[in-house]
Amino acid sequence: MTLDQLNPPTRLLMGPGPINADPRVARATASALTGQFDPWMTATMNETMGLYRSVFSTANEQTFLVDGTSRAAIEAALVSLVSPGQTVLVAVMGRFGLLLKEIAERAGAQVVTIERPWGTVFTLDEIEEGLRTHRPDVFATVQGDTATTMNQPLDGLGQLCHRYGALCYVDATASVAGNTLLVDEWGLDVVSAGLQKCLGGPSGSAPITISERAREVISSRRHVEAGITEGAEGLGERIRSNYLDLAMLMDYWGPRRLNHHTESGPMLYAARECARIIADEGIANTVERHRLHGAAMAAGLAGLGLELFGDQTHRMNNVIGVKIPDDVGGDALRAALLEDFAIEIGTSFGPLAGVVWRVGVMGYNARRDAVLTTLAALEAELRRFGHPTPAGGGLTAAMSYYQEQES
Ligand SMILES: Cc1ncc(COP(=O)(O)O)c(C=O)c1O
Numbered sequence: 001m002t003l004d005q006l007n008p009p010t011r012l013l014m015g016p017g018p019i020n021a022d023p024r025v026a027r028a029t030a031s032a033l034t035g036q037f038d039p040w041m042t043a044t045m046n047e048t049m050g051l052y053r054s055v056f057s058t059a060n061e062q063t064f065l066v067d068g069t070s071r072a073a074i075e076a077a078l079v080s081l082v083s084p085g086q087t088v089l090v091a092v093m094g095r096f097g098l099l100l101k102e103i104a105e106r107a108g109a110q111v112v113t114i115e116r117p118w119g120t121v122f123t124l125d126e127i128e129e130g131l132r133t134h135r136p137d138v139f140a141t142v143q144g145d146t147a148t149t150m151n152q153p154l155d156g157l158g159q160l161c162h163r164y165g166a167l168c169y170v171d172a173t174a175s176v177a178g179n180t181l182l183v184d185e186w187g188l189d190v191v192s193a194g195l196q197k198c199l200g201g202p203s204g205s206a207p208i209t210i211s212e213r214a215r216e217v218i219s220s221r222r223h224v225e226a227g228i229t230e231g232a233e234g235l236g237e238r239i240r241s242n243y244l245d246l247a248m249l250m251d252y253w254g255p256r257r258l259n260h261h262t263e264s265g266p267m268l269y270a271a272r273e274c275a276r277i278i279a280d281e282g283i284a285n286t287v288e289r290h291r292l293h294g295a296a297m298a299a300g301l302a303g304l305g306l307e308l309f310g311d312q313t314h315r316m317n318n319v320i321g322v323k324i325p326d327d328v329g330g331d332a333l334r335a336a337l338l339e340d341f342a343i344e345i346g347t348s349f350g351p352l353a354g355v356v357w358r359v360g361v362m363g364y365n366a367r368r369d370a371v372l373t374t375l376a377a378l379e380a381e382l383r384r385f386g387h388p389t390p391a392g393g394g395l396t397a398a399m400s401y402y403q404e405q406e407s
Contacts, residue, residue: 011338014374015346015360016146016319017174018196018203021270022364025201028273029266036263045253048268051275052207054283055176055199056191058183062210064253065271067264070173070194072244073206075103077169077190080218080246081138083237084108089136089166091127093152094118094145095349096171104140107240112136118148118352119310119321124156131164139166144175144316146197147349149309149358151179151316158187158211167214173197176207177278178290178318178362189214195267198290198318199274200363205267207275210246222247228258290317292405293366296398297359300375303397304382304389309356318362321348323355328385330354336384341377371398 013019034041045064052063066073078100082088088109090101093116104111114130116122122141131139139161144151154170161168167189172181176191178198183191192208195201210218223234225248239245243261251258278286294317301322302308309321324330330347331354337343346358361371375394382389 009342012341012343012365012370012373013360014365014370015344016358017360017362019200019360019363019365021202022200022274022277024277025270025273028269029202031265031269033265037257041263041265041268042257044268044272045263048272048275049253051272051279052209054279055207055275056183056209057181057185057283058209060183060209060211062215062250064208064249065268066192066206066208066244066249067204067261067267068206069203070171070192070196070206071099071103073192073194073208074100074171074173075107075241076244076246076249077192077208078104078109078138078140079107079241079244080221080239081167081169081190081214082107082109083221084240085110086137087112087134088138088140089114089130089134091122091130091139091141091152092116093121093148093150094142095147096142096145096173100140100142100169100171104138109138118350119150121150121152121311121314124153124160127157128160128164131161131166135164136166138169140169140171142171143181144172144179144319146174146316146319146358147352149316149319149321150311150314151175153314154181154186154188156186158189161189162187162213167217174319175316177283177286178294178366179316180287183209183211195271195274197360198286198362198366200277201270201274204264205271207271208246210250215250218246218250222251224248224251224258225260287317290362290366293368293371294318294320294361296368296401297361297371297374299401300371300394300398301359301378304375304379304394309352318360318366320359320361321352321356322359324357325382325387328382328387330357333381333385336381337377340381341373343374343377345374345378368402
């Protein structure tokens, strides 16, 4: 059988991720491969570690990539931090909090949760109450829960967790670079991400950063894989995953360069280019760009007469939820948007499936033309589906917002 050359359609990806990779990132992935111990390759790995320290606003030496999608780093963090039987407290305000709960359970933890209705966030006092009651070894939360579009405030969270003797893990997959994230200032111990949202790359690489406090805990469970170096080394309870063993990954990315997996050249190049572009722009400017275009999109969606979902004072800059009007089939309209305009937006999960659409404005697509094109297309489809909407309401509101911000 002969197949045609691969030729995917060109879409404008305005959902909750993945987004269109920045062309510079896409080009980087096509660069030549080198051996994983080639000095050029190891130097590039070191450069990438440095670039991600800036993205995460941290001085953590242990800042590197986990090969895999974002949940690989979540799983690496939890399986490496938590010994079976230890207590993990998870703050659940949406689907991705539930993912943390599941992963911690699979790591053998005793998992307890505090919960909030989807579309809201926790106060620090509520988290403190949970810490006081449950005295966990690890507290885990999501910064931006993409399922609900909410951005959990984290200022002071690490210091709070430490007062109660807990380490603090944060999933920043969807929020990093689109919302302020100050790992060191906020005392966060382990934070992980993925490329396919505000970082502007394809999925498949998961940056992670690890504080000294967390490194000590992970290193206390360090075992070197048999046959790698002379002499057996091993401490504490062995981490229950080989691929996601952060102690071994630290030895792989660190000066010892102990062999582990074969680092993916194209994903390393992609991750490096994502962070290089942000370093060029300046991380604070990247966050501000997401705020500007996300707010213009929110203004435009409201201008179309749509109701925004969730507590807008805590909305992520980069994902906007809107209630699907009762007179419109949400999935049918999304399919038409894809068919007619090659634009993708998302719905959500669980209780919000078919109830809200989620529009993402992130990474390479956090741009004025992408925002305006999406609003124009959405208006056309709303009309086609018989939903009354003010003529030009979305574009007018978004353009006025841009004008206000410029004056
Ligand atoms: C907040 C959050 N965490 C985790 C994930 C899982 O990421 P991945 O699909 O890259 O494994 C996602 C994906 O959308 C996400 O938005």
